Amino acid sequence: MTDTAVATPRRRNVLTSRIKGLARRSPTAAVGFAIVGLFALGGIFAPLITPYDPVHSFPREILVDPGSTFWFGTDGNGMDIFSRVIFGARYAFAIAVPAVLLSLVIGVPLGLWVGYVGGALDEVTMRVLDALRVFPSIILALAVVAAAGPSVLNVVLVIGVLDSPIFARVVRAEVLALRSSTMVEAAKAAGNPTWRIVMVHLLPNAIQGAMAQSAVRAAWAIRISAALAFLGVGIQVPTPEWGVMIRQGAEFMVTGQWWVALFPGVALMILMLGLNMLGDGMQDLLNPRRRG
Template sequence: MTADATDPRHETQTAAEAPPRLRDRVVGLARLSPTGAAGLALIVLFALLALFSGVLMPHDPVASYTDRILQPPSAEHWFGTDGNGMDVFSRVIYGARFGFGIAIPAVLLSVVIGVPVGLIAGYRGGYLDEVLMRFFDGLRVFPSIILALAVVAATGQSLFNVILVLGLLDSPVFARVVRAEVLSLRASVFVEGAVAAGNPTWRILFVHILPNAIQGALAQVAVRAAWAVRISATLAFLGVGIQAPTPEWGAMIRQGAEFMVTGQWWVGVFPGTALILMVFGLNLLGDGLQDVMDPRRRAAK
């Protein structure tokens, strides 16, 4: 007799089979790209630190204990205290919020600017393509850190300005990637069919071409997020951008560098390690995304 779909035993059996299927998918992704899985694990760890920092921090990250200045790591202060008597462990955990709080908006802004420009420039071609690409090339001519330093110093040292500058400076990367894909797609049969059917230009670009041209840009998201985290920390280290006592890793490393020569290594080493691990994880994740989205890379490996 065929089992009834409404039979509670059938529902229990189906529910019991669901977790193994999900587990098999996760294992399959890990086998497909071990580097991507390792990077994802690191990023998930930092994401959990950022989300639950209020629970994980043993002390207020900006509270100053004047009687505990530059204390080495101990049971009370796991990563020691800095030159202001602030708990380094709590500040490192809270700093993960600024890592994601800068990387995610900056990359989203780059995508919002770069992808439409790449679509329009690649599809239209001609003078419009030349003007748009030459403007974006101009943004890439100067070293990014020098240009970011100049713009942030001129516009003001705020989180919003840092995100705005990083998003603008990195948008040419996405524009170039999308434009290259559009150039190869605009003569495709499905595009010609969409034009012959009388579709407006915006529909051809965003409905027919974009879904086929976006994979390369998506594969760059994690790598460019790593770039944004690194550049924002560099700006803070150089004294431009987010400033102390805000618990941002670059600013913490800058303060720690002053005490390194006198032996208080913990002030700069722990935020520096967190920065390295987050950038490393994002780069690994970006490499994994490229493996997943590009079969030729998988075949080469």
């Protein structure tokens, strides 16, 4: 037996043991991870799972009831709702992941710097961030996307910028608690420059809170993008995005075609539930005080 053949079962055993360990330590995180993982796999393998092209129209099959031919029925354009719901997971992650990464890129360095420097810079920065949070995020996002134009890129940029103060505040709070610690004092006494203290000693400890928030903020990003699409200023028809599908289906609810809006709405709620469970579980795992 070759070394590669031996190593593969070992890797599988390690992965299995880690998954079991996660389930024991935080069942909430494990369930959330399973839900998010299923949606991610569905989005990745959507062309293999779906029976039809998500934007292909069947002119003679408009508003067909759910059944054996069209599992979730068809919409007002004659498009297969099941295929569109599965492909919609791609757009959910395509918006949430870049938006959260952009928020981290903006918020984490900002929180690190102002938290460590303190003084007037900290006060001014926090007041500016407070001003951004005074206005409802959906109103700001609605105004900016309406002005910039409805596209995935604009939605990602708006959500990423609007959510960056959350990560800045989380990281700043951690830095404020750490900057007077023995670890930082020892690093200063050893002659470490400021950039090294911030990047080597503070960042690895301060970023845990931000990472724990990332799944929750991803759920928020998906909700905001769906709300923008529902209001008609986000992603547009015929893109298979859940908010667009819910907006299309809302007009048919009163005439009895409930399935047009129901299935994308259920998918949206389940994914948001999974992300929130994952985020809450991550906070339990990364914060010993919460576990206690």
